[in-house]
Structure formats: structure tokens, C-alpha cells
Amino acid sequence: MSNIASDLAWIDAALISARPQAVGALLRYFRDLDLAEEAFQNACLRALKTWPQNGPPRDATAWLIMVGRNSGIDDARRRNKLAELPPEDVISDTDDAEGEIAERLDGSHYRDDILRLLFICCHPQLPATQQIALALRIVSGLTVKQIARAFLVTEAAMEQRITRAKTAVAKADVPFEAPGAVERSERLAAVAAMIYLVFNEGYSASGDSIKERAPLCDEAIRLARLLLRLFPAEPEIMGLLSLLLLQHARAGARYDADGGIVLLDDQDRGRWNKPMIAEGMALIDKAMRHRRSGPYQVQAAIAALHSGATHPSETDWTQIELLYRTLEMQQPSPVVTLNRAVAVSKVQGPQAALDLIEPLAKRLAGYFNFHGVRGALLLQLGRATEARCAFDQAIALAGTTAEAAHIRMHIDRLMADCTASGTAHAK
Amino acid sequence: MLYAILCYHDEAMVGSWSKDHDDAVMEKLAVVQDNLAKQGRLGPVARLLPTTAATTLRKEGDPPLVLDGPFAETKEQLLGFYIIEAKDLDDALEVARDLGRANPGGSYEIRPVGVFHPGSVAS
Structure with missing residues (x-):
């Protein structure tokens, strides 16, 4: 009984891991996303039927590509009322042909097939939400139902979103010939950004949606690993995977039992995932040897400094502040400056940090975290009334109940402190 | 002989x-390992991080040149290893079969050990 279960688990894992490469290759053959997906689906059905009896093929991916391609051609001929292919049992005897295809897979197509498949999903014309949904459906192979659950929308709405994205992609006319060096690196950057988006969808979940959305983080890590396997010497891709692993390693400590946010300083570091941290550290270590810095590497290095501190007081804030300075130069944004301000407050105190963020007030007026950080700094400076005002603004802008609850906790503490120490301050 | x-x-x-499947496999492997350990036949065990x-x-x-990635691009990768004590190849194969039942798929290469230093790092 357990044997059957483990058989199915094996087949499942084989189909999932073969998917990007197989669908990528089928897309190159058919030049049509729907056709490629359908062909892969057919191949999977065939695999579920024959693998438990015949045992696994020597190269599962090559098998799926070949059976998928034949079924796709078969379908196309049927549609065109042309002659049908030979019967199934002829093509299911795939041993020789499989070897031949496997050999070809080792060639250069392999990398570009997967990159193209990923790149199609992050076409610049697609809004971010459609990019993510399409990648999860096409590359990861999640069901529409699973994706809908992660995005907290109905299955019908998600179905529609994916269909719309596919239509846009079909019109977009992505070239199928092997990309040149410049184009390849542009595709790589776009795909990395899309993977980061997928991760953030999971990472920014809170409250009731944590369980539903956490798998998005795992999926993003799997995709980043896939990308790094294709481009093993790209320091930014090492940085991306490192960043995702180091962030996700804290997942078990980021929320309390009620789904409330636990700040980094207050997290139980014993609940951080040690193997994930080890892998993330190893990757950023490797990446920095290349001396080709980039935003993912810098962010990973910051995350690594947090992960390496066994206690919050051991955090190397001076180094973190320097890294945020670097990030500001590479990717200037008021949000990065806001993050640097937090490091500045630890190194030079709250006034220096407040001076740094006050000029951002206009640009970050609608940003929840700005008011939260500003409130905390004012509080440290003993400017309780202004702090209260900043926290109120933060609550008004909170995107999730957990965010709102977190700020409310600050306010409660503030009120309690004020009542308790009011006389002392008044003197 | 060490293998x-x-x-x-x-x-x-x-x-x-x-994660559930991974945990289940690790649990089954731990049973085989415990068995060997009780007989004093289990040496160092390592699961390696991804290539x-x-x-x-x-x-x-x-x-020397420093390159990113594993030594060789192969269909299957070296993901971990055991050092065990076995009477002979048959005995070592028996252990490998036990491990294989706990973790089907892939392959085990059984290699007699030439020189062995138990080392001094703590786990």
C-alpha cells in the first residue's frame, strides 16, 4: 500500500520537475502555448498510465517531450483531417528515440527553452499580477484552483486572468530563435524580477492568508534554483536565490499564534530554518567572489547579516547601513532610503534617522511603513503626540489586519507608557 | 572494511x-541508520546542499581556476554520502538495498574506502 503511494509521489515529483523543460521544448516545436501545454498534459496522462507498470523511463523529461510532441502532432493532424500517426504502441516503444532526444537535450536548446518559457510569462505588457499567475500556471504547473486560492480570488476570476494573459502573450510575438547575449541577459533580468514578485506575493501574506500563500515562496525558490542551474555563474541569480532563502528561513518566526507580525528583533531565532540559512549564506559568499555587485546581492548580504546574528544586539548595523547606501546608488528609491534610516537609527540614533526621512514625507505619504517608522523614531525621541499622529496615519494605510494590529500594539504601548511616565516626564 | x-x-x-514527502523519506532513512549505529557500523553521514x-x-x-557549480554536469548529482562498515561487498550492497527501500529512485555508488580519517569537526 505504502509502495503505491510512494510510486505516485515519485511520478508526481518527476512530472513537476520535468515540466519547465518539457513545456519549454514543446513550445519551441509548436510555437503555441496552449498546444504545448495540452501536449504536455497528454504526455503526463500517458506517463501515469504506463510508468507504474513499465517502470520509469531512463530520462523522464525526454520521454515526456517525445510523447507530448507526438500527441500534439497527432492532434494537429486530426484537426487538419490529415493522415494519423501510427498507433500508440509503436511510439510508446521509445527507448532508442529517447536516447537520441536525451542527447539533443544536453545541447544548448535546453537553457534557452526554459528561459523563453519563463520570459514569455513576464512579458512587459502584462501587469505584475498576470505575470505571476501565468508563471505559476505554465511553468510551475499549479492548478487554477491552487493559484486562485493563493490570490484570494474565485477560480473563475483566476481562469479569466490567465486566459487574458495568454491571449496577450500570443499576440506579443516572442521570437523563437536562440537569443543573442544581450537579449539573453535582458530576459534573465526580467525573469529574476518576476520570480521576486512571486516570492513577495507569498512573503507579504498575513493573517488568514499565510497558509494559502506560503507555497508561493517555496515555488519562487524552486524557480530561482532552476534559473541558477541554467546560469550557474551569474552572481545576481545567486544573490536572488540567497535573498529568497534567507528571507523564507524566517517564515516560522515571523508571525505569532494569532497571525500577528513579530518584528525581526523580537523573533525567536531558534525557529529560523538553519539549512535554508546555510544555503543562503553559501550562495551570497559565492556570489560576492565575482565582484559584480547588484541589488539582489546587496539585499542578500543585508539579510545574511541579520541571519548571522544569534541575538539582535549582535547585528552589524554599521555594515547594514553601508549596504543600504550601496543599494541606494544601484537602485535609488525612497523606500530604500527609508530602510537605510532604520539602520541609521541603530548606529547614529533616532534624530539622524528622522532627518534622513523627513524629506521623503511627500513621496511616501501613502506608504504604510513610512508612517510606522516615523512614528517609532518620534517615539524614541520622546515626541509622543507626533508619534501617535504618525501611527494613526499608518493604521489608516495598513493593507492587512496584521499590519494594523501591529501598529495598534505600538499605540497601546505608547498610551500605557504615557500614563505611567507622564508624571516623571512632566517633572 | 569501510565502504x-x-x-x-x-x-x-x-x-x-x-516537505511531507521529504520528511517521510528522512524518517525512513533514520531507521536504517539507527540500526547500523546500534551495530557500531555507521560512520559519518552527510546530506549535501544543492549543486x-x-x-x-x-x-x-x-x-587553479575557481568555477561555479558542480565538477561535472550529469543527469544525476551527488546529493550525499554514508561511510559504513561492512564485511564485504555483499554486505555493503545489503545496506545500500535497505537505504534504497527507504528512498527509492536514483542510484548508490558503493566504493571501498582507501584512507579514512575520522576527522575532528563537531556536527
């Missing part, structure tokens, strides 16, 4: 296991 059991498997596939974390030092040049 190394080198564990090869398709890394992408092992990486696609669900994306690997670096290769090619020593034919001077200075």
Missing part, C-alpha cells in the same frame, strides 16, 4: 518533493 555509499539522484526531482551552492576548483592551471 562509502555515494547517493546520486536527479536533484531537480528531489527538490520537487513536498547550485557548489564551487569547483580546477587544479590543472596555475593558479
Whole structure:
């Protein structure tokens, strides 16, 4: 009984891991996303039927590509009322042909097939939400139902979103010939950004949606690993995977039992995932040897400094502040400056940090975290009334109940402190 | 005689296991390992991080070249190893079969150990 279960688990894992490469290759053959997906689906059905009896093929991916391609051609001929292919049992005897295809897979197509498949999903014309949904459906192979659950929308709405994205992609006319060096690196950057988006969808979940959305983080890590396997010497891709692993390693400590946010300083570091941290550290270590810095590497290095501190007081804030300075130069944004301000407050105190963020007030007026950080700094400076005002603004802008609850906790503490120490301050 | 059991498997596939499946496999392997440990036949055991974390030092040049990734691009990757004590090859194969029942798929390379230093690092 357990044997059957483990058989199915094996087949499942084989189909999932073969998917990007197989669908990528089928897309190159058919030049049509729907056709490629359908062909892969057919191949999977065939695999579920024959693998438990015949045992696994020597190269599962090559098998799926070949059976998928034949079924796709078969379908196309049927549609065109042309002659049908030979019967199934002829093509299911795939041993020789499989070897031949496997050999070809080792060639250069392999990398570009997967990159193209990923790149199609992050076409610049697609809004971010459609990019993510399409990648999860096409590359990861999640069901529409699973994706809908992660995005907290109905299955019908998600179905529609994916269909719309596919239509846009079909019109977009992505070239199928092997990309040149410049184009390849542009595709790589776009795909990395899309993977980061997928991760953030999971990472920014809170409250009731944590369980539903956490798998998005795992999926993003799997995709980043896939990308790094294709481009093993790209320091930014090492940085991306490192960043995702180091962030996700804290997942078990980021929320309390009620789904409330636990700040980094207050997290139980014993609940951080040690193997994930080890892998993330190893990757950023490797990446920095290349001396080709980039935003993912810098962010990973910051995350690594947090992960390496066994206690919050051991955090190397001076180094973190320097890294945020670097990030500001590479990717200037008021949000990065806001993050640097937090490091500045630890190194030079709250006034220096407040001076740094006050000029951002206009640009970050609608940003929840700005008011939260500003409130905390004012509080440290003993400017309780202004702090209260900043926290109120933060609550008004909170995107999730957990965010709102977190700020409310600050306010409660503030009120309690004020009542308790009011006389002392008044003197 | 000491034998190394080198564990090869398709890394992408092992990486696609669900956490539950991974935990279940590890639990079953632990039973086999405990058994060996009780008989005083279990040496160091290691599960390696993915090959994306690997670096290769090619020593034919001077200075040696540092390359990202594993030594060789292969269909199956070295994912871990055991050092065990076995009477002979049959005995070592028996252990490998036990491990294989706990963790089907992939291959084990059974290699007699020439020189062995138990080392001094703490786990």
C-alpha cells in the first residue's frame, strides 16, 4: 500500500520537475502555448498510465517531450483531417528515440527553452499580477484552483486572468530563435524580477492568508534554483536565490499564534530554518567572489547579516547601513532610503534617522511603513503626540489586519507608557 | 572494511518533493541508520546542499581556476554520502538495498574506502 503511494509521489515529483523543460521544448516545436501545454498534459496522462507498470523511463523529461510532441502532432493532424500517426504502441516503444532526444537535450536548446518559457510569462505588457499567475500556471504547473486560492480570488476570476494573459502573450510575438547575449541577459533580468514578485506575493501574506500563500515562496525558490542551474555563474541569480532563502528561513518566526507580525528583533531565532540559512549564506559568499555587485546581492548580504546574528544586539548595523547606501546608488528609491534610516537609527540614533526621512514625507505619504517608522523614531525621541499622529496615519494605510494590529500594539504601548511616565516626564 | 555509499539522484526531482514527502523519506532513512549505529557500523553521514551552492576548483592551471557549480554536469548529482562498515561487498550492497527501500529512485555508488580519517569537526 505504502509502495503505491510512494510510486505516485515519485511520478508526481518527476512530472513537476520535468515540466519547465518539457513545456519549454514543446513550445519551441509548436510555437503555441496552449498546444504545448495540452501536449504536455497528454504526455503526463500517458506517463501515469504506463510508468507504474513499465517502470520509469531512463530520462523522464525526454520521454515526456517525445510523447507530448507526438500527441500534439497527432492532434494537429486530426484537426487538419490529415493522415494519423501510427498507433500508440509503436511510439510508446521509445527507448532508442529517447536516447537520441536525451542527447539533443544536453545541447544548448535546453537553457534557452526554459528561459523563453519563463520570459514569455513576464512579458512587459502584462501587469505584475498576470505575470505571476501565468508563471505559476505554465511553468510551475499549479492548478487554477491552487493559484486562485493563493490570490484570494474565485477560480473563475483566476481562469479569466490567465486566459487574458495568454491571449496577450500570443499576440506579443516572442521570437523563437536562440537569443543573442544581450537579449539573453535582458530576459534573465526580467525573469529574476518576476520570480521576486512571486516570492513577495507569498512573503507579504498575513493573517488568514499565510497558509494559502506560503507555497508561493517555496515555488519562487524552486524557480530561482532552476534559473541558477541554467546560469550557474551569474552572481545576481545567486544573490536572488540567497535573498529568497534567507528571507523564507524566517517564515516560522515571523508571525505569532494569532497571525500577528513579530518584528525581526523580537523573533525567536531558534525557529529560523538553519539549512535554508546555510544555503543562503553559501550562495551570497559565492556570489560576492565575482565582484559584480547588484541589488539582489546587496539585499542578500543585508539579510545574511541579520541571519548571522544569534541575538539582535549582535547585528552589524554599521555594515547594514553601508549596504543600504550601496543599494541606494544601484537602485535609488525612497523606500530604500527609508530602510537605510532604520539602520541609521541603530548606529547614529533616532534624530539622524528622522532627518534622513523627513524629506521623503511627500513621496511616501501613502506608504504604510513610512508612517510606522516615523512614528517609532518620534517615539524614541520622546515626541509622543507626533508619534501617535504618525501611527494613526499608518493604521489608516495598513493593507492587512496584521499590519494594523501591529501598529495598534505600538499605540497601546505608547498610551500605557504615557500614563505611567507622564508624571516623571512632566517633572 | 569501510565502504562509502555515494547517493546520486536527479536533484531537480528531489527538490520537487513536498516537505511531507521529504520528511517521510528522512524518517525512513533514520531507521536504517539507527540500526547500523546500534551495530557500531555507521560512520559519518552527510546530506549535501544543492549543486547550485557548489564551487569547483580546477587544479590543472596555475593558479587553479575557481568555477561555479558542480565538477561535472550529469543527469544525476551527488546529493550525499554514508561511510559504513561492512564485511564485504555483499554486505555493503545489503545496506545500500535497505537505504534504497527507504528512498527509492536514483542510484548508490558503493566504493571501498582507501584512507579514512575520522576527522575532528563537531556536527
